[in-house]
Amino acid sequence: xxxxxxxPEPIPAATLILxxxxxxxxxxxxxxxxxxxxxFAAGALVFPGGRIDPQDEDLAAGFPQADAAAxxxxxxxxxxxxxxxxxxxxxxxxxxxxxxxxxxxxxxxFEELLAEHGLRLQLDALTPFARWCPNFKETRRFDTxxxxxxxxxxxxxASADQAEAVRTFWASPGAVLEEIEAGRAHAIFPxxxxxxxxxxxxxxxxxxxxxxxxxxxKITPWVEERQGGKxxxxxxxxxxxxxxERLETARRS
Numbered sequence: 001x002x003x004x005x006x007x008p009e010p011i012p013a014a015t016l017i018l019x020x021x022x023x024x025x026x027x028x029x030x031x032x033x034x035x036x037x038x039x040f041a042a043g044a045l046v047f048p049g050g051r052i053d054p055q056d057e058d059l060a061a062g063f064p065q066a067d068a069a070a071x072x073x074x075x076x077x078x079x080x081x082x083x084x085x086x087x088x089x090x091x092x093x094x095x096x097x098x099x100x101x102x103x104x105x106x107x108x109x110f111e112e113l114l115a116e117h118g119l120r121l122q123l124d125a126l127t128p129f130a131r132w133c134p135n136f137k138e139t140r141r142f143d144t145x146x147x148x149x150x151x152x153x154x155x156x157x158a159s160a161d162q163a164e165a166v167r168t169f170w171a172s173p174g175a176v177l178e179e180i181e182a183g184r185a186h187a188i189f190p191x192x193x194x195x196x197x198x199x200x201x202x203x204x205x206x207x208x209x210x211x212x213x214x215x216x217x218k219i220t221p222w223v224e225e226r227q228g229g230k231x232x233x234x235x236x237x238x239x240x241x242x243x244x245e246r247l248e249t250a251r252r253s
Contacts, residue, residue: 010133010143014070015049016078017129017194018086019204020151026172026202030151030158032081033167033185044251045176045187047194048084049144050077050164059111063123070145071123076110082158082168086149087125092117094154125149127208128216130239132190135220136252143218146194148211150204173199189221189232189250196242214239223247 018030031045052073060068071087079085085097092100096117103113114120130146158168173195179185180192187195201207221232230247234240 007135008141010135010141012052012070013050013142013144014052014074014077015047015144015146016074016086016126017047017146017148017198018078018084018151019148019207020170021203026174026199027204028170028172029176029198030078030082030084031169031171031176032158034164043186044191045180045185046191047146048078048081049074050081051142055109055111059109063121065123067128067145068123071126071147072110072121074126074145074147075121076104080104081164084152084158086152087122088114088119088152089122090119091152091154092119127211129207129211130194131216131218133218133220134190134252144190145216148204148207186251189245189252190219192245192251193234193240193242197240200241210239 019027020030021027030048032048034044034046050073052069053076056069056073056076059072063072065071075085075087079097079101083097083101085092085100096119100110100113100117104110126147126149128145129148131144132146133141133143135141158170176185176187177192177195177199180187180195197210198207201210217238219234219238221234223230223232225231226233226244231244232247232250232252233244236243
């Protein structure tokens with residue numbers, strides 16, 4: 001569906017789905033609860049992520065990936081929002097991660113902080129998973145690339161930044177969906193659809209294999225009449241087990 005002329009231009013963004021394996025159980029993913037004061041998705045459960053900054057574009061010039069800026073933004077935002085540092089070599093200890101997080105919060109360039117601590121980004125550790133660009137009539141719109149990555153080996157405790165996020169936690173996608181369906185939490189339409197997709201995988205390997213079977217394409221939901229009511233829909237055959245939800249229950253921002 002093309003963008004309507006009265007809609008604002010979408011903001012380029014990136015988000016990271018960190019998966020942590022568990023012995024004999026489905027992997028957990030890192031989630032965060034956004035602050036109620038946020039203009040977009042207030043109080044919702046989301047994956048870490050945010051807009052792609054000009055400094056991400058500058059740093060991307062040194063990498064071969066066409067989407068390097070988005071991958072860098074996904075890593076940087078995850079550090080800022082949760083205190084977990086994925087796809088960085090050598091693996092930084094918690095004190096180094098805290099120093100990088102503090103530096104980012106104070107406005108220092110990510111590239112400068114990495115160099116200061118002798119670290120480098122491993123962008124090929126991120127697997128492209130999805131791209132969502134809803135065109136609902138909201139004041140803020142995002143064109144967001146979603147990536148998969150394995151959580152760092154020592155990624156046990158995450159901590160919310162208390163600015164954009166008030167809570168971070170590890171849980172299986174199925175457990176997060178149960179909380180949403182019980183009304184104890186909520187998520188916007190793209191997050192819920194991605195949780196349903198992720199809930200089918202028993203490992204990061206399976207998730208990556210599914211991503212390879214469904215090349216990333218821009219998903220723009222639309223509303224249509226079905227069964228006597230309005231439904232928010234996405235295309236069939238692109239990897240999502242649920243492709244429609246009643247308009248009255250589909251949270252869009």
